[in-house]
Amino acid sequence: MGTTATESVPEPKYWQLRTVLVRTIEQEFHTGEVLPNERDLAARFGVARATLRQALDQLELEGRLVRRRGIGTLIAAPRMGVPVAEASARDTWRIVDCGTVPATAGVAAALGVEAGVEVHSVRRVRMMAGTAVGTETLYVPVEIMPHVPGFLAESSRARAMLKQFQALPIEGESRAVELGVAEEEQARLLERPPGIPVLVLTTRYAGEDGILAAAVSTYRADNCKLTFGEAGVEVRAAS
Amino acid sequence: MGTTATESVPEPKYWQLRTVLVRTIEQEFHTGEVLPNERDLAARFGVARATLRQALDQLELEGRLVRRRGIGTLIAAPRMGVPVAEASARDTWRIVDCGTVPATAGVAAALGVEAGVEVHSVRRVRMMAGTAVGTETLYVPVEIMPHVPGFLAESSRARAMLKQFQALPIEGESRAVELGVAEEEQARLLERPPGIPVLVLTTRYAGEDGILAAAVSTYRADNCKLTFGEAGVEVRAAS
DNA sequence: AAGTGGTCTAGACCACCGG
């Protein structure tokens, strides 16, 4: 409603610039097209390159742009919808490794156990459209799954862990989503530099007597839109 | 900074700096404490202030720091868990305004109707611990709720709309979460400058014959962690 | 080799907060 016309403090240049760029790319560019290079754009708008880059940073965070070193700045494709509900399709996941280690403080909190308790962990990468969109580490206390065979090759052991996990008497799940940045480990798995923004999804699997397992997933925030669909209510956005 | 000498591609300084700072603030600082000012920190680490700020930007995105103009940089409190399931507590919401307008392209897509169709909208701000943590705009096609009284004061009309919405025969909900930045409107409601990162939650309410309503919410990404099904056993087996 | 985005610097000025 009446937005005050009086700006006691004029908006920063990079934000004005972003607004102009949003309009421009919505009206004059299509997915995959290349913007003029940063030096030209900065000159055209009469700002320093650093200021222009601040505006582009915003647009990249919104998923409107993709910047590729050595190539240029492109209009991004719409974000992929990544279903977070239980999925059967195992082939969209690639197992990375697994292990059995004492729980860190964070993991222990998610599992509702004491820090240091031994837990199994399986790390996977989620693939969509040929690219890595997310990582997941599943944690299950050894007490919950005591009979994981130890003599197998790592990939076989990981599969055994997942199979046992899927057989657990899970009664419910609770999830949380927050913003984070990819550290070295995740960044490598996502094939991106460290520091890229990610959506961090924490899932807790509850049984009758408490938490049976927990998973921490990171999804590329530039690429991905996490979807929580109730199976019956899926909407056909495709047309 | 004596780090590993041979990096095929040495990590950027700001990332190394972030790593150092993470360790420092985890070990030597508590919530609410104030870091040394940026100029001192930059000097201490032997980098330009802009580089130090790049590292602080990362930490702010992760919700570890809060920067206050004129005050300093503080260690942030842990993020608030914001339940996203249906809540009864209406008092945590503050109605802003409402209206009846043609659907924009985005809204139309969420509702599964054609752009331009008339829709009711109600805008609210979600308050937690005395601060605005999120905004929400609810959209319901006029066709679904044809009998909203038009002669009332705005606040009464908004309440009437919400009441009618809650009486709709909703059979299921599907949600999506993605990253965005707050534009002028949301930024004002959140009492923050434009451009702050937000988690954008899109909820679609489905009835038997299609989408009855949709809501677009934005939550401060620095502050908030969206939680789904906190109740522990809030299960909904798809059947 | 030429062109792109990514990083980094040194310095300046501004808006805000407190005493």
Added chain:
DNA sequence: CGGTGGTCTAGACCACTTG
């Protein structure tokens, strides 16, 4: 007033991609 973070500049060099 002095101190803080926020913005902006002009320039430099690096890493990556393509021809």
